[in-house]
Amino acid sequence: MRISQPIDSRPELIEPDVIPPQSNWRDLDPHPLVAAILYRRGLRTAADVAAFMEPARQPTPDPYRIPNMQDAVERVVLAVQREERIGIFGDYDADGITSTTILTLALRSSLVPDRVIPRLPDRTEGYGLNDTAIEEFRDAGVSLVIAVDCGSTDHQSAAVIAGQGMDLVILDHHHMRDDGPPTAITVSPQLGDDPAWHVLTAAGVTWLLVAAMAARGIAVTDGDPADASSLLDLVALGTVADVAPLTGANRNLVARGIERMRTAPRTGVAALIEAAGLKSSSISATNLSFALAPRINAAGRMGSPRLTFDLLTTDSPVEARRLAQELEQVNIRRRSRSSQVHAEAWEAIVRQPGWQARPVVAVQHPGWESGLVGAVASRLVEEVRRPVLLFREEDGVLWGSARSVEGINLVETLQSVESLMIRFGGHSLAAGLSLVAGNLPALEAHLADTMRSAGVTVPAPRHLRIDATLPSDYLTLETVRELGRMEPFGRGNEQPVLWVKRAELLRYTVLGQDRSHLKIFARAGNRQVEAIFWGAAERSRDLVGCRTIDLIGRLEINSWNGQERPQMVLDEFRAS
Known part of the structure; x- marks a missing residue:
């Protein structure tokens, strides 16, 4: 079921910054397009570019x-030296699963398997450490608990x-209100003042602990015992799936993980x-984000994250293929059910009188899976x-998630009214929370007041920043490969958005089983341009009678039947 968008989704275009003529931008890279983009993204020296x-x-x-890394x-x-029994408590999302996997594999390289007890909660247990897991660790004779991707605010x-x-060691990266529990060793980049480290995920923090252990002579892999780099693929998975910025310390770890x-x-x-x-x-x-991350997350969203953990820790190709196919089926169910929940949420939103004027939308349903x-x-926002609160309702308690827009820091906003909630945690734009249903109106009112105080209008404007104008001569596979040297692409280092001006519109068509995608054929200079605009079939009416068009999007390689050709993936188009 598709629901028409009630809000104009066209963004405001932010044209490329003008580069001062006296600048050294051409010295930054041999390719002029790459050099211009690097300059506009703030790189100024050869060392920075390298x-x-x-x-x-x-x-x-x-x-x-x-x-606190030293103490941890x-x-x-x-x-490890005492051969203590160590309990590892993680989280049900990709960052928590990969963090748990990294630490489990590293510790089992030095300890017999039953000395390392990984514990992943499912969604019914909620986020973070819980009494049941703590009792299980105690009964198993655990003397050291290591909490990954959680715990930094759980006094x-x-x-x-x-x-x-x-004893308790916490390896976390979430927003913190204080220095962490006084009875624990809390290792978190949020306790420092370097923004380049604030971007780290729990997977990154966990791997750095493991690397420090290896430097101390502790075996952390079954291959070269002092080489922790074989675990970096898990860091890349966890970091990209958590939509962390691919800047700062993350950039090195993710790039090496992808190489692995x-x-x-x-x-x-x-x-x-x-x-x-x-x-x-x-x-x-990019394909980690769109292809692998949803599959890794599917198990924790639809059932138990243990399925993904078992897949990532097995050494058997036969078992791995079986688990991967099982996870594939779980992911198919996740996609189908997510579409259903999305449709139901839309219906609930549009039934609210005057919803388009509301600064915050909040809906709940007892049948929605919390995962x-x-x-x-995230889709709805x-x-x-505008900020969206989506909840599963159970026995008068709301369990769910909040997503925000730029200009509103969710965690700081929730922290200022934490008495309204049972539990919460997260980041500036995304948070998980639970509260008594009767407190929801007060929370909505507080978020609305925060929006007004911050001067954030609704609907919040969309902006599309263009990195460079793309001359028609650059519509080539070579250009795609040159731009690819700027990888890894992701949050904080987005794939460059390019602007092809005044292309001649040749024809257009709609694609997909539900005919929801728009494909445009145009000519710029002496080169033909194929452009795909996902989910934008309704925009085809904007092309009626149009002769020339501006195409704004990312240049990629379209591979089909052994042939490769450049293709634009559009973020926007305008008649010109």
């Missing part, structure tokens, strides 16, 4: 730049763990790549362009 363009060649980030390494190394659970006679996936993927990752219809040699941050509401809220 670090950006060759992230995998840069030195490994220093683990000890993260506050000392405690974990001591536990209550930390106190319970201490009361049970267990291309050349020597672990058994489970190779099976996952195959199930997604990809080739290891062509893996990039799906976050992803659906792009469509309604």
